Amino acid sequence: MNLRQKDRIGFRQVVPDEWCFSCDVCCRFPEKDSFLAPCFTQDEMNAAREKNPPLPPFNSCKITLTPYKEGFICPAFDPTAAHCKIYDIRPVDCMLYPFAIMWDAAGQEIVLGIDTKCPYVRKHQEDSLIKEASGEIADAIESPPLLDILSTNKGLIGPYQDDVIPVVALKTLTSKF
Numbered sequence: 001m002n003l004r005q006k007d008r009i010g011f012r013q014v015v016p017d018e019w020c021f022s023c024d025v026c027c028r029f030p031e032k033d034s035f036l037a038p039c040f041t042q043d044e045m046n047a048a049r050e051k052n053p054p055l056p057p058f059n060s061c062k063i064t065l066t067p068y069k070e071g072f073i074c075p076a077f078d079p080t081a082a083h084c085k086i087y088d089i090r091p092v093d094c095m096l097y098p099f100a101i102m103w104d105a106a107g108q109e110i111v112l113g114i115d116t117k118c119p120y121v122r123k124h125q126e127d128s129l130i131k132e133a134s135g136e137i138a139d140a141i142e143s144p145p146l147l148d149i150l151s152t153n154k155g156l157i158g159p160y161q162d163d164v165i166p167v168v169a170l171k172t173l174t175s176k177f
C-alpha cells in the first residue's frame, strides 16, 4: 500500500489542537531506546528518508531518538514549535495516538487501548466522542487495508502497558498472529 492510499485511512482526531499545543507528552521519551518510539512501516520509512534534512537511521522499525534536555525526542519533532516536521506523512503509529494497539496483560489477545499518559484522555476518557472514535478505529483496524499493514508489521503491536486502558478486543487482527 502506498502512502497516498494510507492518507485516505484517516482517523477521527479526538484531542483538540489547543490541548496538543500546550502539552509536553507526545513525541518526547524518557529513554533513548524507549519502546514507545514510533514504529514505521517500510513505505513510511522510505517517505521519511526523502525528507530534508534527512532523519537518522532507523533501528528495525523504530526511529532513532535524539537527545533533548533531560530525555529524548523524535527527530521529526520540532520542540520549539511543538510540531511534527513530517506531519503529512507521519506513520500510522502516530496517526492512531492517543489510541494504541497492544497485547493484553495475558499476552493472548491484541486490543485497542487509549493512553492515559495523554492529559486529555485522563480527563475525557468517558466522553461519548472517545467511545465513538474507539469503535470507528477498531473497525478500520479490523479491515483492509489497515489490517494487512498491521498483520505484516508486528512492530506496530506494542507490549501491554498498564496505563493504556483496553477499549476494544481486536479479534481479527489477533487471529493473524
Ligand code: SF4
Binding pocket: 026, 027, 038, 074, 075, 076, 077, 078, 083, 084, 085, 086, 087, 090, 091, 094
Ligand atoms: S513522527 Fe511526528 S508525530 Fe510521530 S513521534 Fe515523530 S514528531 Fe511525533
